[in-house]
Amino acid sequence: MQTITKYLIVFILSFSMQLMNAQESATKSESIDMLIKLKKAIEQEEREALKTKVEAINQRLDKGEISLNEANQLKKEAAQKHALNIENRIAIIDNKIELLKRNGYIFEDKTRDERGLIRIGRGDETSESFIFIGKQRDDKPYRYDKRTTSDFVLAFGLNNAIIEGENFDDTPYKIGGSRFFEIGWAWKTRVFQNSNFLRIKYGYSFQINGLKPKDNMYFTQNGDETMLEEFPSELKKSKLSITNLVFPVHFEFGPSKRIDRENYFRYSTRNQFKIGIGGYAGFNIGTRQKLKYSVDGEKIKDKMKKSFNATGLVYGLSGYIAFDDTALYVKYDLSPIFNDQVVKQNNISVGVRFDMD
Numbered sequence: 001m002q003t004i005t006k007y008l009i010v011f012i013l014s015f016s017m018q019l020m021n022a023q024e025s026a027t028k029s030e031s032i033d034m035l036i037k038l039k040k041a042i043e044q045e046e047r048e049a050l051k052t053k054v055e056a057i058n059q060r061l062d063k064g065e066i067s068l069n070e071a072n073q074l075k076k077e078a079a080q081k082h083a084l085n086i087e088n089r090i091a092i093i094d095n096k097i098e099l100l101k102r103n104g105y106i107f108e109d110k111t112r113d114e115r116g117l118i119r120i121g122r123g124d125e126t127s128e129s130f131i132f133i134g135k136q137r138d139d140k141p142y143r144y145d146k147r148t149t150s151d152f153v154l155a156f157g158l159n160n161a162i163i164e165g166e167n168f169d170d171t172p173y174k175i176g177g178s179r180f181f182e183i184g185w186a187w188k189t190r191v192f193q194n195s196n197f198l199r200i201k202y203g204y205s206f207q208i209n210g211l212k213p214k215d216n217m218y219f220t221q222n223g224d225e226t227m228l229e230e231f232p233s234e235l236k237k238s239k240l241s242i243t244n245l246v247f248p249v250h251f252e253f254g255p256s257k258r259i260d261r262e263n264y265f266r267y268s269t270r271n272q273f274k275i276g277i278g279g280y281a282g283f284n285i286g287t288r289q290k291l292k293y294s295v296d297g298e299k300i301k302d303k304m305k306k307s308f309n310a311t312g313l314v315y316g317l318s319g320y321i322a323f324d325d326t327a328l329y330v331k332y333d334l335s336p337i338f339n340d341q342v343v344k345q346n347n348i349s350v351g352v353r354f355d356m357d
Helices: 002-061 069-104
Strands: 116-120 130-137 148-163 178-189 198-211 218-221 224-229 235-255 256-259 266-268 273-295 298-305 313-323 326-333 345-356
Touching: 002 069, 002 224, 148 198, 148 326, 178 345, 198 273, 218 235, 224 273, 235 313, 273 326, 313 345
Parallel strands: none
Antiparallel strands: 116 130, 148 178, 148 345, 178 198, 198 235, 218 224, 235 273, 256 266, 273 298, 273 313, 313 326, 326 345
């Protein structure tokens, strides 16, 4: 019985080893087939990249930006570059195939495309993002023509109200104490194919409009009526903040400088004057009043979150005059600050704006 058991064990082990070898051989064969297919994919990828580059060169030639001799020279250099790319990349694949045939596995080989990359700054061979974190294969060269760019928007300054039937000098709000703040993101798209004189700028912003009443006054809400009343104690601070989410759209005019590179071109408005005219629409997302005062020597801070009948749907006009990334900025709400009031009040803001790409 023991002899039979030994032979049975030997048979099972032998069969298992043959099965494992067969599976390993099949896996090796599949891996080699995949690498051969990858060689063909590499050739196709490099040819497509060369085709795109030649098309870009032809566009420059058609527009008269370069001569025929210059175009031919650029095409020749591009062809040489991609031919070398094919040769080098396929050599890597051939080496992997030999490793697989000889050892049955491939040593880990992190090529350039798979390496991690952290980059600050730009170059002709990098993507347009100023900061890039990711794999090098994703840090692709510039597109030949990019008509849409994006900016981070930051603005702040003085805020107040224009009140129906009253002079601005008689405003019940502090001129220097009432302020606004805006932060958002904007996209800018070139309108014309061969000119950057007119751009459409659009995006979203959070606007916080603050009003600080004069003469120890504060806001009260009595049903549908919002009014200013004198506070029973001496106020150290009285401020109403209205926060809106809006979607601005501006037509931006102004000169720009065209920058040409070997494989792409861009229009730049750096160190240029520009004018933006447009408007915005959105909705109120929060209203809060903050009061600071003392009672019997005790300092008290009150924060009241309620509607104060602030307008839910807001819309208005805005514009800016800028040099480089810095602008003088004005916005005016066509919608009233408070709904259904006897006296209509409209918010107005003047300040500085920064559009940073």
